[in-house]
Amino acid sequence: MSELIDFLIVSLVLVAIGIYGLVVKRNAIRMLFSIEIIANAANLVLVAFSRGLPNAQGQTFALFSIAIAAAEVAVGLGLIIVAYRLYKEIDVAEFRSMRG
Amino acid sequence: MADPIFIGISILTVGAAIISLEARELIYGAVALAISMLGIAGFFLLLDAPFVAMFQIAVYVGAVAVLVIFTVMLVRTQALFTTKEDKRRKGAGIALMLIIMASLGALLLTSGLNGQFGNFDAQSKVNFVQIGQLMVGYYAPALIILGLTLAGAVIAALSLARREDVEQQHERTD
Numbered sequence: 001m002s003e004l005i006d007f008l009i010v011s012l013v014l015v016a017i018g019i020y021g022l023v024v025k026r027n028a029i030r031m032l033f034s035i036e037i038i039a040n041a042a043n044l045v046l047v048a049f050s051r052g053l054p055n056a057q058g059q060t061f062a063l064f065s066i067a068i069a070a071a072e073v074a075v076g077l078g079l080i081i082v083a084y085r086l087y088k089e090i091d092v093a094e095f096r097s098m099r100g
Numbered sequence: 101m102a103d104p105i106f107i108g109i110s111i112l113t114v115g116a117a118i119i120s121l122e123a124r125e126l127i128y129g130a131v132a133l134a135i136s137m138l139g140i141a142g143f144f145l146l147l148d149a150p151f152v153a154m155f156q157i158a159v160y161v162g163a164v165a166v167l168v169i170f171t172v173m174l175v176r177t178q179a180l181f182t183t184k185e186d187k188r189r190k191g192a193g194i195a196l197m198l199i200i201m202a203s204l205g206a207l208l209l210t211s212g213l214n215g216q217f218g219n220f221d222a223q224s225k226v227n228f229v230q231i232g233q234l235m236v237g238y239y240a241p242a243l244i245i246l247g248l249t250l251a252g253a254v255i256a257a258l259s260l261a262r263r264e265d266v267e268q269q270h271e272r273t274d
Contacts, residue, residue: 002106005214007143010110012204014117016197021121024193029126029172033133036164037117040140043156051147052217056230060239062152063231066159067246071253073164077171078257084175 007048014041028080028090032073039069106146113139126172134165147220151228 014037021034043062050058084090116136123129137160144153235243 002103002146003214003220004218005208006106006110007147008208008213009205010113010143012201012208013114016201016204017114017117017121019200020193020197023196024190025121027126029168029175030121030129032168033120033129036133036160037120037136040137040160043152044140044143047144047147047149047152049217050226051149051220052223054223054226056226056228056234059149059152059226059228059231060234062149063155063235064239064242064246066152066155067250070159070163071250073167074257075253075260077167078260080171081174081261090175 004048004052007044011041011044011048014038014044026091026093028083028092028095031092032076032080035076036069036073039065039072109139109142109146112136113143127169130165130168130172133168134161137161137165148225151231 018034018038018041021037022031025031025034043065046058046062046065050056050062080090083095087094113136116132116139120129120132120136123132137156141153141156141161144150144156
């Protein structure tokens with residue numbers, strides 16, 4: 001049977017991968033992927049502690065967090081589409097020039 | 101110790117997360133991200149949280165992944181293939197990833213959290229009647245604000261994506 005620490009370690013690995021993606025990648029959609037991976041790792045920790053305590057509030061917070069993440073993805077992808085129309089590019093380094 | 105199902109799901113989740121960032125074509129990355137979210141839903145099932153797992157599959161695998169795939173199809177493919185990463189930046193990113201894993205992992209292993217909360221068998225499962233009571237009871241204002249936030253975000257995304265078309269129509273009539 002798996003224990004709390006196993007879930008925490010998987011979550012830690014996911015957070016580290018997400019931070020790596022945020023640091024290295026310059027493609028805006030890939031940076032959004034990284035944010036999603038980090039948010040999922042946070043949800044995993046919430047539910048794991050909710051099971052270990054046990055307390056239903058952790059799962060409630062995880063549900064709220066999933067809904068907020070859906071709103072964030074919608075706005076993020078809208079911004080990416082606008083940036084692509086303005087710059088014909090989704091490389092975040094190109095957005096700094098503020099032309100268009 | 102961890103059971104084989106857990107090890108399988110964790111390899112699937114972490115592997116798909118790496119592929120989603122490293123796949124050459126962005127569309128494969130989006131599919132890999134959906135698989136990774138499905139793995140997280142599997143973890144929720146292992147943690148006796150079927151309600152959260154169902155929500156995760158409906159929202160992430162159902163809505164977010166499809167939204168991302170449509171955006172990838174809207175953005176022209178040439179812009180997706182330009183990889184301008186330099187090697188030093190990538191090396192620094194991998195070093196940062198390993199430092200975070202090692203330091204926080206050492207902190208977790210020595211924290212004693214596992215001894216305090218780790219034994220899942222000794223604890224009773226969370227009943228999802230409790231979640232429902234919390235959501236419509238104590239957290240009811242948060243639920244309403246969440247609904248308004250979602251509606252606002254969807255309207256904002258629609259207006260962001262639409263504005264350019266209106267400008268183009270103005271240019272045509274001028």
